Amino acid sequence: MHLFTTNLALNAGAGFLVGDMIFSLVMFIILLALLRKFAWGPLMNMMKEREDHIANEIDTAEKNRQDAERMTKEAQEELKNARQDAQTIIEDAKKAGKEQQQEIVEQARAESERIKESARQDIENEKEKAIQALQDKVASLSVQIASKVIEKELSEQDQEKLINEYIQELGEER
Numbered sequence: 001m002h003l004f005t006t007n008l009a010l011n012a013g014a015g016f017l018v019g020d021m022i023f024s025l026v027m028f029i030i031l032l033a034l035l036r037k038f039a040w041g042p043l044m045n046m047m048k049e050r051e052d053h054i055a056n057e058i059d060t061a062e063k064n065r066q067d068a069e070r071m072t073k074e075a076q077e078e079l080k081n082a083r084q085d086a087q088t089i090i091e092d093a094k095k096a097g098k099e100q101q102q103e104i105v106e107q108a109r110a111e112s113e114r115i116k117e118s119a120r121q122d123i124e125n126e127k128e129k130a131i132q133a134l135q136d137k138v139a140s141l142s143v144q145i146a147s148k149v150i151e152k153e154l155s156e157q158d159q160e161k162l163i164n165e166y167i168q169e170l171g172e173e174r
Contacts (some may be wrong), residue, residue, distance in 0.1 A: 137172050142166060 142163065 135167060138170065
């Protein structure tokens with residue numbers, strides 16, 4: 001009996017094990033189905049959303065990098081243009097300065113010539129005045145001397161005629 005009991009125990013144990021295994025397998029399949037429906041789907045959706053988010057972040061970063069490169073190129077171009085404009089302004093200022101310098105020098109020369117001419121004219125006028133004053137003085141002195149010398153020999157009309165002739169001679173010599 002012992003053999004029979006042992007065999008029954010083995011059969012009961014084997015049956016129990018097969019039933020448990022089938023039950024465990026069915027439960028595992030149900031668990032997998034539930035996990036797939038309630039955990040795997042949302043997990044995959046989360047992973048897909050995360051993947052999409054990362055892809056969007058990469059696209060945004062690439063777009064930002066391209067924008068930054070474009071802006072850098074634009075800034076460099078604007079800086080280059082600004083330098084060219086500054087150089088042009090400097091060159092124009094130098095040119096204007098030289099032109100203004102030449103204009104000032106020309107004005108100074110013209111003013112100098114005008115002053116010289118004015119001085120010459122003033123000298124000439126003063127010379128004429130001095131000559132006229134000298135002629136008048138000489139005429140006056142000549143008349144006085146002549147009148148003393150020939151006071152009794154010449155008439156007053158003869159004296160005036162003689163003075164006028166003398167003044168004319170002085171004017172022609174000049």
